[in-house]
Amino acid sequence: MQLTDRKKVVVKKEMSFMEKLYLPAILNGMSITIKHLFKRSSTIKYPEQKREIAEVYRGQHVLKRDENGAERCTACGLCAVACPAEAITMRSEERRQGEENLYREEKYAATYEINMLRCIFCGLCEEACPKEAIFLTDRIVPTEFKRNEFIYGKDKLVEPVGQPVDVTCRQTKEVLSFKKDKTKYHNQTFKDQQLLEGSQNH
């Protein structure tokens, strides 16, 4: 079956005398190489030197905490279902009594893993997240020597307490208004409300 009409017939023809010398070809090649020595380099010396990136650059993910330091993620699985590369896996667990300050909702992600080798940094997980928990940041995923080091668990993804990762430029107006709206607190029990009111009084 012929797919295109762009085929070329390969002809093995005898080389001429000049071609057999090889010298002109070598000189031609060398001239190109030497010419590039005097051109401006198109690469930079990373990591000493860093290229300027866009504000909304999509790099390594972060799992955010809320203003009280509780994890926002509730392991709803929407990021995993939205992920075109199937890079995200998680296992959920029920929050026990006394863990209210650790996890925002009744259910939380006991394990949450992103395979950075699979991830294509499309940002669909961020878009799917109903809890504004996952964001892509301007951090670049560092190189590793082993494949399993690219599977990022909660230890690498969740932001440390007290050191929030800045994602303000990735948060739209809608997101910010969502966060301010206290009626959007989900599945709140009496105890949660008391906790909330208590934290406001302090």
Place this chain on the structure above:
Amino acid sequence: MAKVTIDDITIEVPDGTSILQAARMIDEQHGTHIAPPTMCYYSKLETSGGYCRTCIVSVTQGSEKDPRPMPKPVASCRTNVMDGMVVKNTTSPELLEARAGVVEFLLANHPLDCPICDQAGECHLQDLSYENGKEETRYEFNRRRFDPIDIGPYVKLHMNRCILCYRCVKVCDQLTDKRVHGVINRGDHSEISTYIEKAIDNDFSGNIIDVCPVGALTDRTFRFKSRVWYTNPVDAHRGCEKCSGKVRLWMKGDEVLRVTARKDQWGEAEQFICNTCRFDKKKTSDWTIEGPTKVNHHSVIAQNHDDLRKLQVGVKKQIHQLDGVKSELGKGPLDPNNI
């Protein structure tokens, strides 16, 4: 017999049929989608229906003899057909607007906790609000709040999510031997009462999970184990002396995470199953697997298509091995053209 026209499709049905049943008959015969959605009506439960008002239709001609239209939308599950009746459901924009209002009322007290709720993905209220509702709520007040209660070792009650459809009450009423009142207080204060706990000893009490259209009653043995769309539904059966033993297994790999009754196209259980089947038989070896359930492509459960496909191929292989043995396995969804 009565001749009734629903959304310009005429059907002849026996006297005493409700408009909803007639519409469902039309859907079954013609493959259309004109049957109004239901939240409280359940064809297997007597006296169910009439609470939620999502199945409202507008009757533009009462009957042959009295062609006056009915002044208001009527609940189709509780209104019987008359000869020559003309009904509008999806063809009436005013009605769809009215239904959007009903959905808004149902959602007035319903929390937006789908990310946490185990029912998400197979929730009738989710489907209803997605198809018929409005995007935003106008409700400004605090929603009703209750703490979740364990009803017995197997069932969790989230009263927050309840839309008071009374289906579980009817199940307790009709499948257990003693009458059990399920709802206490009135109006905005009504809640499923702990009286329901008394029915939990009964072998068929687990069916309240299946009939619940929302995530108010959920399976504690499946609680937060997996999202619905990460599990693969498989039809299976076992010899059970209490019930038919025909169930749907929700599997993840070789693990049975949950057992439910088989649901028909209206989301109703085909046959109620007993608690032993539902809660105690969580091994693949307990069951004879008939084959994967056919899942609608539009359902979020079909999201797990790759695994489902693998499973289907696996089951097909099993069936090839059983070839020659005359069993039910070769039928239905295992047609190679479907895989």
